Amino acid sequence: MKYSIITRGMGCPHCIKKVTKAMEELGAQIEKVELNDIAVYSDKSEADIRAAIEAKGFEVVSVKAE
Numbered sequence: 001m002k003y004s005i006i007t008r009g010m011g012c013p014h015c016i017k018k019v020t021k022a023m024e025e026l027g028a029q030i031e032k033v034e035l036n037d038i039a040v041y042s043d044k045s046e047a048d049i050r051a052a053i054e055a056k057g058f059e060v061v062s063v064k065a066e
Helices: 013-026 046-055
Strands: 002-008 029-034 037-041 059-065
Touching: 002 046, 013 029, 013 037, 013 046, 046 059
Parallel strands: none
Antiparallel strands: 002 037, 002 059, 029 037
16 A cells, blocks of 8 residues: 655654665655655555654654555
């Protein structure tokens, strides 16, 4: 399933690397990770994706399954 995720608090390349690593640890296929805008393919739940991003210190504004 494809997820489009909007976050708050990602402000630099280091932030992008942290979220990229979190998505890789979940086994997600990354389409894009940009400042506050993420798109991934994953068989994990919305809650799992949200938790992984929040564990890295960023607020998840929305997660939309497509």
